[in-house]
Amino acid sequence: MNRLDIISGVIFLALAFLVLMHAFTLGLGKLAQPQPGFFPFWAAFFLIIFCLSLISENITGKKNKSETSFFLREIIPRKSFLIVLSLLVYALLLPRLGYLPATFFLLLFLFMTARIKIWGALIKSLLAVILSYILFQYLLKTPLPQTLGIL
Amino acid sequence: MEALNSLLGGLAIAFEFHNLALILAGCLLGTLVGVLPGIGPAGAISILLPLSFQLPPAGAIIMLAGIYNGAMYGGSTTSILVNVPGEAASVVTCLDGYQMARKGKAGAALGIAVFGSFIAATVGLIGLQLIAGPLSEFALKFGPPEYFAVILLGFTFIIYLAQRSIIKAAIMALCGLILGAIGLDPITSQPRLTFGIISLYEGLHVVPLAIGLFGLAEILANLEKTVPQKIIKVKFRNLFPKKAHWLKARWAIIRGTLIGFFMGILPGGGPVLSSFISYGVEKRLAKKPQRFGRGAIEGVAAPESANNAAASTSFIPLLTLGIPPNVVLAVLFGAFLMHGITPGPLLLKEHPDIFWCIIGSMYIGNIILLVMNLPLIPLWVQVLRIPERILYPLIILLCVIGAFSINNNVFDIFIMIIFGVFGYLLRKFDYEPAPLILAFVLGPMFEVNLRRSLLMSQGSFGIFIERPVALMALVLCFLVIVLPVYHALTKRKK
Numbered sequence: 001m002n003r004l005d006i007i008s009g010v011i012f013l014a015l016a017f018l019v020l021m022h023a024f025t026l027g028l029g030k031l032a033q034p035q036p037g038f039f040p041f042w043a044a045f046f047l048i049i050f051c052l053s054l055i056s057e058n059i060t061g062k063k064n065k066s067e068t069s070f071f072l073r074e075i076i077p078r079k080s081f082l083i084v085l086s087l088l089v090y091a092l093l094l095p096r097l098g099y100l101p102a103t104f105f106l107l108l109f110l111f112m113t114a115r116i117k118i119w120g121a122l123i124k125s126l127l128a129v130i131l132s133y134i135l136f137q138y139l140l141k142t143p144l145p146q147t148l149g150i151l
Numbered sequence: 152m153e154a155l156n157s158l159l160g161g162l163a164i165a166f167e168f169h170n171l172a173l174i175l176a177g178c179l180l181g182t183l184v185g186v187l188p189g190i191g192p193a194g195a196i197s198i199l200l201p202l203s204f205q206l207p208p209a210g211a212i213i214m215l216a217g218i219y220n221g222a223m224y225g226g227s228t229t230s231i232l233v234n235v236p237g238e239a240a241s242v243v244t245c246l247d248g249y250q251m252a253r254k255g256k257a258g259a260a261l262g263i264a265v266f267g268s269f270i271a272a273t274v275g276l277i278g279l280q281l282i283a284g285p286l287s288e289f290a291l292k293f294g295p296p297e298y299f300a301v302i303l304l305g306f307t308f309i310i311y312l313a314q315r316s317i318i319k320a321a322i323m324a325l326c327g328l329i330l331g332a333i334g335l336d337p338i339t340s341q342p343r344l345t346f347g348i349i350s351l352y353e354g355l356h357v358v359p360l361a362i363g364l365f366g367l368a369e370i371l372a373n374l375e376k377t378v379p380q381k382i383i384k385v386k387f388r389n390l391f392p393k394k395a396h397w398l399k400a401r402w403a404i405i406r407g408t409l410i411g412f413f414m415g416i417l418p419g420g421g422p423v424l425s426s427f428i429s430y431g432v433e434k435r436l437a438k439k440p441q442r443f444g445r446g447a448i449e450g451v452a453a454p455e456s457a458n459n460a461a462a463s464t465s466f467i468p469l470l471t472l473g474i475p476p477n478v479v480l481a482v483l484f485g486a487f488l489m490h491g492i493t494p495g496p497l498l499l500k501e502h503p504d505i506f507w508c509i510i511g512s513m514y515i516g517n518i519i520l521l522v523m524n525l526p527l528i529p530l531w532v533q534v535l536r537i538p539e540r541i542l543y544p545l546i547i548l549l550c551v552i553g554a555f556s557i558n559n560n561v562f563d564i565f566i567m568i569i570f571g572v573f574g575y576l577l578r579k580f581d582y583e584p585a586p587l588i589l590a591f592v593l594g595p596m597f598e599v600n601l602r603r604s605l606l607m608s609q610g611s612f613g614i615f616i617e618r619p620v621a622l623m624a625l626v627l628c629f630l631v632i633v634l635p636v637y638h639a640l641t642k643r644k645k
Contacts (some may be wrong), residue, residue, distance in 0.1 A: 008580040019329055029436040032610030036336035036343050047325040054318045080371040083429040114540030141205050142556045
């Protein structure tokens with residue numbers, strides 16, 4: 001028995017049911033004229049079958065002693081959690097602040113979580129943000145979000 | 152003869168200065184990606200895709216193909232010198248490569264890896280050049296039932312060849328199909344699975360998805376690992392294998408090339424699996440199998456030849472049928488579409504210049520990699536000394552820009568973050584994300600061909616049996632599913 005497999009099986013099972021319900025609302029149609037819900041329905045249907053077999057295989061199987069902990073806090077360590085959180089904040093701030101300040105703060109945070117000293121982190125962030133701006137905005141012509149409508 | 156003339160035309164385009172510069176840039180970036188542990192070619196191509204936006208389609212594709220081939224070459228360097236594989240296809244090279252290095256034979260290991268890679272990739276390219284034309288011609292006769300059956304066969308192989316659980320691979324593939332169905336219905340244009348989010352009407356793009364699953368997720372996973380950085384020193388004069396090394400490795404290179412050649416074409420096969428299979432074959436055929444894992448040169452030659460041959464031949468199904476056989480080519484498939492080119496049987500007819508330019512560039516890239524790889528090893532060793540705490544924030548920055556620049560939309564950054572966390576959790580829960588991406592890319596094609604077939608036959612599944620190619624593909628699917636079950640049952644009875 002692997003509890004991680006049972007948990008993941010249940011999560012995918014729930015997702016499959018959600019898609020299945022949605023497919024019904026879209027309409028399945030007939031075999032001669034399949035409607036938009038036809039394909040998601042069958043994909044979700046087979047997903048349910050495989051999820052159930054994964055769950056049953058693990059319920060009936062022997063206990064796996066080497067199983068890792070299933071507690072979320074142990075699955076996602078603090079550092080990874082902070083990086084994801086900083087990226088979410090960055091995505092929210094990017095259209096408001098513009099590329100230069102938003103990316104500078106993101107890099108500063110990332111370098112500091114990597115235990116680089118404040119001055120080193122400041123210089124590295126500044127360099128990286130300016131060089132990436134020149135490369136993408138001017139050389140590769142990728143329109144990055146502007147700051148105060150200027151840069 | 153016609154193929155040779157076309158190839159010469161392709162080589163002439165590839166030899167133009169700007170194309171040559173792009174091949175060189177692709178090979179260098181690819182080798183760098185291969186050398187650096189943590190980010191594989193799929194993630195790298197997705198992240199570096201913005202670099203190709205301003206390029207003409209042929210230039211963009213040859214640079215991205217160079218990254219792929221360069222990564223295959225570069226992966227062996229870290230495997231041999233640090234015992235850390237730069238990318239998944241070089242995992243098995245660590246076993247004997249590092250042991251050889253510890254015994255003072257790092258030069259021979261690196262040399263045989265590079266020369267074996269060159270020979271195998273060249274054979275793969277010759278195969279690609281010879282097979283692509285006739286196969287494209289044949290595929291032009293394919294209708295929706297044939298495409299449906301061939302893609303179904305692809306899915307069966309992808310799931311069957313999963314490196315871990317087959318059930319989990321099937322779950323991943325089905326998730327990919329569902330994700331691929333997000334957006335407007337391909338036939339009626341009705342929104343599906345969008346839950347009222349307008350940005351989802353055009354569907355999810357493969358690039359933020361791939362950056363999340365193979366870029367960000369890899370970095371998050373690597374943050375937990377502490378990579379030992381004991382690099383073995385090697386002198387340039389020792390990099391050329393001696394006659395004895397060649398004699399020992401020649402059959403391993405030939406067998407590795409053949410295995411890689413066929414595994415590359417197979418959906419779900421590709422460089423990673425072919426390297427493992429070729430290593431297994433060499434160990435089984437060896438007179439003294441106990442030498443493997445202790446520094447056998449065949450253990451380096453075979454997997455390195457196999458993964459490079461597979462990298463070349465994996466372009467066959469992509470360029471001729473429009474079906475990417477592995478994750479990297481699924482991302483490359485997205486790159487083709489972004490540049491307004493649809494890979495498939497019509498590619499050779501509509502864009503012969505691009506088709507032959509890609510093949511020509513791969514020949515040139517192969518030579519560049521052979522010439523460049525050995526002298527640059529000291530440089531790659533220095534690159535390995537860059538601390539991860541500096542490297543990872545910069546790779547995250549490239550992930551963010553890569554996702555944003557697809558549509559200049561912040562929504563794609565959110566998609567990248569969501570799939571980064573999803574990919575990270577998949578690794579924790581022991582799922583492979585590769586079947587998901589492949590099914591995501593092939594899903595819309597699979598659905599459209601299924602629905603068109605059913606419309607053509609008025610709802611009868613007989614249409615798949617009436618067509619010989621479709622029937623053959625379905626019989627193969629059946630065999631792939633049934634034979635292992637039959638073997639397992641007979642084994643249990645015995």
